[in-house]
Amino acid sequence: MVFGEILNKMLKTEKNAVNRMYLNEIVIKWKKIESKMEESDEPIPALVEALNDFMHVLQNPKFKYDAKTNSGFKSNIELYSTSYIDDMIEMLLKKRGILNKKGVFWGYTKFTTNLKFDHKSIFGEIKDLGLQLGSSPKFLQLVQNVDLQYRLSGTRKFIKHQISLPVLVFSIVRNISEDNFIRLNYHAESAKETYPDAKFLIIVETIDKGYTPDVSNSFVDALFILRKQHKTQKTHLISAEVIELLDSKIREYTDVNHRKEIDMIKAKGILE
DSSP: OHHHHHHHHHHHHOOOHHHHHHHHHHHHHHHHHHHHHHOTTOOHHHHHHHHHHHHHHHTOGGGBOBTTTTBSBOTTSGGGSSHHHHHHHHHHHHHHTOTTSTTEEEEEEOOEEEEEEOOSOSSSOOSOOOEEEEEOOOEEEEEEEEEEEEOOTTOOOOEEEEEEEEEEEEEEEEEEOHHHHHHHHHHHHHHHHHOTTOEEEEEEEEEOTTOOOOGGGSSOOEEEEOBOOOTTOSSOOBOHHHHHHHHHHHHHHHOHHHHHHHHHHHHHSSOO
């Protein structure tokens, strides 16, 4: 898991004795979260409650950097990143049993863009049609890798390429601005140009009060705000309801039978 790997890497490189003690304490608590994530029958509300408890532990003032003692952790390091969300999404995908399918890759990678043949002239000696492949920035995503080969009719030599079809693309940010949304909408459009069934999901912890992205008029399929914001609370808890909605969407996008049910409801208004 991504967050566990971050902790292990920090333990290997940390030389400050106090920080190592802090990290060992955090690792013990995180392993309990990992155990819950690995239990396929663990209900989402119970997992989210444990995750909120862990996030509360991370906010303990003793872990914050103190310049006087040169101990503790600065707020901009990976320990305080959104990597725990990566692990939560992986847990939801594992429940669907799709990560072991042939050609499927899960993790931070690029998807193929701008597929086109760029051969200048068909009247000269043709050896290659000049298939050009672009690539997106790296996203946390589920891709279907496809080995593509072609040859000119009447020739023997095959030209081989591998393309990565974006099935589920996740963009995970702590907070989203209008500029960020415009940029992500562009990448969502690129994903659908490569693979029309691609789903592009944005997951944020919080959102600015003065800005509400217009998802309905975009290429983004859904935006999930994990932490419900309340005026009376300084620290906002991760919402189990939102995680359950995310789980429902993942099921809708990956379960063929479930998608048939959805289509039937839309067509007839009844399940038969």
